[in-house]
Amino acid sequence: MSHIMEHWLEKRAHLSPHDTAIETVTGEVWTFRQLRDAACDLAKRVASIGPKETSHIGILSNNSVDMILHFFACTYLQCPAVFFNTRLSIAELKQQCDIADVEMLLTADQYHTIGKELADEKNLPHYTFREVKQCQPLSISVATDIDLDVVCSMMFTSGTTGIPKAVMHTFNNHWSSAISSALHLGLYSSDKWLACLPLFHIGGLSIVIKSVIYGMPIYLLETFDEKQVHDAIMYQQVTMISVVAVTCQRLLHVLGDQRYPDTFRCMLLGGGPAPKSLLEQAREKEVPIVQTYGMTETCSQIATLSASDALRKLGSAGKALFPASLQIWQDEKQQSTGQIGEIVVRGPMVTKGYYQRPDANQSVFQNGWLYTGDVGYVDDEGFLYVVDRRSDLIISGGENIYPAEVEDVLLQLSAINEAGVVGIKNQTWGEVPIAFVVLSETIDQETILSHCKKNLASFKVPKQIHFVDDLPRNATNKLQRHRLKEWGTKHQA
Amino acid sequence: MSHIMEHWLEKRAHLSPHDTAIETVTGEVWTFRQLRDAACDLAKRVASIGPKETSHIGILSNNSVDMILHFFACTYLQCPAVFFNTRLSIAELKQQCDIADVEMLLTADQYHTIGKELADEKNLPHYTFREVKQCQPLSISVATDIDLDVVCSMMFTSGTTGIPKAVMHTFNNHWSSAISSALHLGLYSSDKWLACLPLFHIGGLSIVIKSVIYGMPIYLLETFDEKQVHDAIMYQQVTMISVVAVTCQRLLHVLGDQRYPDTFRCMLLGGGPAPKSLLEQAREKEVPIVQTYGMTETCSQIATLSASDALRKLGSAGKALFPASLQIWQDEKQQSTGQIGEIVVRGPMVTKGYYQRPDANQSVFQNGWLYTGDVGYVDDEGFLYVVDRRSDLIISGGENIYPAEVEDVLLQLSAINEAGVVGIKNQTWGEVPIAFVVLSETIDQETILSHCKKNLASFKVPKQIHFVDDLPRNATNKLQRHRLKEWGTKHQA
Structure with missing residues (x-):
């Protein structure tokens, strides 16, 4: 069974060149051929920045035609695109760059500063979409076929440990x-x-x-x-x-x-x-x-x-x-x-x-x-x-929050000895996270929240911090999340 | 990349059990669940005849619900179904049984006699659809998954040599x-x-x-x-x-x-x-x-x-x-x-x-x-x-006729030294085959036609037989089909 197929955008631009691919609220219209031509052109410009074949290219952007074009440019270079949530803190982005072995960073223009900080620290090339357009295109042949087994994109999820994992999506x-x-x-x-x-x-x-x-x-x-x-x-x-x-x-x-x-x-x-x-x-x-x-x-x-x-x-x-x-x-x-x-x-x-x-x-x-x-x-x-959903997952306005991830950030503060995060019902967002903490020394709520805001996407920042003497644990000292959930429900009232 | 998938009919019967799968002109209606249940039942009956896993099962039938059920029964047994054109002569069918290594033959009731003759000669088990229904079902588990790489069906095509080839269709x-x-x-x-x-x-x-x-x-x-x-x-x-x-x-x-x-x-x-x-x-x-x-x-x-x-x-x-x-x-x-x-x-x-x-x-x-x-x-x-279409192919009413196949049959007659078959235009069928033959001894047209009718599907039997002294050949003695086509065109008038 062959895993080779004509590149989808190539094929589509050939089949229905003049059909509309994208309309925007401002009335901008892109046909499939225009999308294809622009993505190929961009691929040649990105190539000049020097990614290797299969280099992982990070993309930090909100929805835009440019974001779509840069994604397809990655596919034309056979480089997996690693997508970052734009709501993440710089600390979270750094961690995800490491986890997914990102070798180059492309960001929307509005994320120029954050991209630069990230790139400097990780010693990565970083280009905004505007800067990519100014690169001289290399005269290379872009991929006209795709291999179905190859990784096309990566996105992050977390889990019980709180350390994000990069989910690989093949073509x-x-x-x-x-x-x-x-x-x-x-x-x-x-x-x-x-x-x-x-x-x-x-x-x-x-x-x-x-x-x-x-x-x-x-x-x-x-x-x-x-x-x-x-x-x-x-x-x-x-x-x-x-x-x-x-x-x-x-x-x-x-x-x-x-x-x-x-x-x-x-x-x-x-x-x-x-x-x-x-x-x-x-x-x-x-x-x-x-x-x-x-x-x-x-x-x-x-x-x-x-x-x-x-x-x-x-x-x-x-x-x-x-x-x-x-x-x-x-x-x-x-x-x-x-x-x-x-x-x-x-x-x-x-x-x-x-x-x-x-x-x-x-x-x-x-x-x-x-x-x-x-x-x-x-x-x-x-x-x-x-x-x-998996017992510990908090879903807030469609975004997944893994309690362990928030707990990890709380525990970075030396004043916090133990932390337990749980979701409580919220009429607007479905759920929001709240935290229970056991202190080893005095610390005020504001300091904790400001540390969280610096290290977490805002939707992950606990909406309440409760100071308690102990967390509910079982005989082997494992946090009893179901009991924490009951505490959370109590605090909802 | 996994090649395993839930069996399509299983999956469909699960997804839309009560939706209509088949309607017939007599008003018979089959839902997907009925189709699935009947095909599974049949698979267990066919199993009692003793095919091995991956045995090639020949199917000789015109369109009917029974034919569809027996096809799916084959898939449930993971046996490739080998489809025969019902218009073929017994000689052609025998040849195709050999070519596709058919190990069991299932025929519509109307092909009882032809099936029996074929089966006897090839020493194959042969059952009509009615006979299959009378077999005691084995209590086996039928396949609920399919492997996309596995051969699902075979159908015949021919080519320049005139010897049919079994095209393998994987799932x-x-x-x-x-x-x-x-x-x-x-x-x-x-x-x-x-x-x-x-x-x-x-x-x-x-x-x-x-x-x-x-x-x-x-x-x-x-x-x-x-x-x-x-x-x-x-x-x-x-x-x-x-x-x-x-x-x-x-x-x-x-x-x-x-x-x-x-x-x-x-x-x-x-x-x-x-x-x-x-x-x-x-x-x-x-x-x-x-x-x-x-x-x-x-x-x-x-x-x-x-x-x-x-x-x-x-x-x-x-x-x-x-x-x-x-x-x-x-x-x-x-x-x-x-x-x-x-x-x-x-x-x-x-x-x-x-x-x-x-x-x-x-x-x-x-x-x-x-x-x-x-x-x-x-x-x-x-x-x-x-x-x-491939230069030598004659298409008559949607059926493919390979000249070499017809020529082979003509050459089986010792009186015929050389044979060339070509298509001429026909208002009803698009094209029909005609033959040019060079004789070594006397033979009349009727004898030739009766030999052809015995050995060829009727649509392949030449509609005209022309006796000629020589066939157009090039220096290496290869039949010049394009010149034969010109002869054919002349004879069309």
Whole structure:
């Protein structure tokens, strides 16, 4: 079985050169040929900076056409693109550069200063998108084929240890994700997908990949702005959009008593559990919510509910997409209908692993199945219900927060002896993190918060700090997160 | 990159158990779950006949639900299904059994006698579909996964030597073909594909595979009947159909001054060149003709014209499907725009080769590209025009006839010293074969024809036999087919 394919953007530019690839809110329009030409040109300019083949190139940017072009430039150079969350602190970015062996940094112009600081410390070449455009292009031949087995992109996730892991997405993962999604949602010539999720998250990047594979225009927003998104759905012939619970909620609020046009056929709702009240509200407003379950490791969706089952199976994330598979396991036994256990998945969209983390890979992969750490069950018709994301994960406005990561930062302060972080419910964000700390010497809340703000993305900074005498631990001294959760719930009132 | 996937019919029956898989003209309806249950049951019955894993199972049948069920039964047993053209002579069938190492034969009830004769001679187990149903099922576990690299089906093609070759279709070939077609034609929830092409040809079987992968109903006809097909398009909500030039012509005739419903969105026209007059006629009648180019070796379509380009690029077969590639080569040089040469293709739907024919494989594959032997060019926008199928190929009503195969049969008669077969134009069938023979002793036309009828499918039997003193040969005594073509043209008048 050959793993070689014509480069997707080459192929698409050949098939539908004059079709629209990207529209922006300012009325900018890019055709596939323009996208291809500009990406190839950029690749030759980036090449002049001197990356080796397969060098890892970091990209720090919010959504923009430039960001998309630089991503494709990386693919033309056969260099994996390493995506950074723009909300991360400089300390977090430094750590991720190390973890993913980033050898070059490309940033949006607005991240000039942060990029420079990062690059100086790590002794990396750093160029802003504007500076890349000023580089002299090398007269090289860019890759016109891709190898499906090669890593296309990397994105970070964390876990129980708090140390981020770089999830590798091969071209085959992206290809399979786009195909599986199309087999589920259909492919209509009128489709236009609104991209307002950050492209540095898989839910965003996957829309860009779909655009090129399907030959479908995307309507690109720099960030989620409920008014802009609402207008795009109402008046710009958008047919599909990816949202998370908090953005969905805001859209429904703006929608009020209006109804979306009939041509709007899919609001793909992912990024964590959705409150039932939200789904009911959507049903009342006849919004075509399609609930989905996925994660960075599955290169976006792996299970999705059909619109036709949305009412009948409210709250379900559907079934594993064609051709993926899903099972529930507990204590090394596959669970039967209705029994709760760990969600275990398999499919060509599932990552081949974390970059240079054989330990982590060994613990999450077994016989080609990924153990997600998430908890759920399937009902008698095979529909998945996600009961809980991996027990320690806090999801705040669609962003994942790993308590261990926040705890690590707290423990950097010598005055803090022990730290436990937990999520509490929040009406706007779903959850927010709060911290419980045991002190060895006096320190005030402000000092702690200012240290956190310096070292953590703002969404990860604890919204409350509680000083306690002890943390709940079991006999082997392991932090009892479920008991910490109970403490958190108490403090919610 | 893992090559393991959940068995498609398992997966589909799980995803959309109650959706329609097959409708027949008699009103029979099969859901995907029914199809899956019946195919699994059959697999256990076939297993009782004792095939080994990976035994090659021959299937001789016209289109029927039973034929589809037996095909899927083979996949559940991980045995490649070898498809025979029901129009072949017993001699041809015997030869193909040998070539493909067939170890068991399953036939439609109507082919009981021919199957028995074949099986006796080859010492193979032979069961009709009715007999299989009477076998006691073995209590085995059928395959719930498939390996994409494994051979799923085999179909025959011939070539310059006249000896048929078994083209191997892996699961990945079928998967990629279905995906590429969907990326080109779209995937609509209202789709229903009419299958009237023989399922023992790739153009027919590919519809069955698409049905399961897309979750799309097919409307199955035993054979092409213009009135039935017309009615299905007009009144049965059929949205897609695959045709060849001759059947297309007949449909347009039945259509008369009527128009197909707007929901009918694609008449996929393949199986050889289409006369321009036919395309013009279709345009006048607003029939959504989508011209396509493909062959057994490419597991059906590899290039297809967009409906939107149909008028602008009349006569073109479009561009290579996403993610396939296509080039024109001549004398070991890639040809540029407008230059005629051999059509060379690459893509995941292209066969990995002919079964046990390393010689043939070596001559048609180079660096992962398949040299089709067909002749064409691409215009300045990249659209393919097929000028001529491999020079010696005769296409008659969508069936391929290889002159060498017919010549071999003629030469079996000791009275015939030399034979040359060529196609002449025919209004109904596109082309029909005629023969030129040089005799060593007297023999009459009837004896020759009766020998041909015994050894060849009727569509391959020469429609004229011309006795000549010599055949046109070059200095090295090689038959000059182009000059024979000129002779043929003369005899057409």
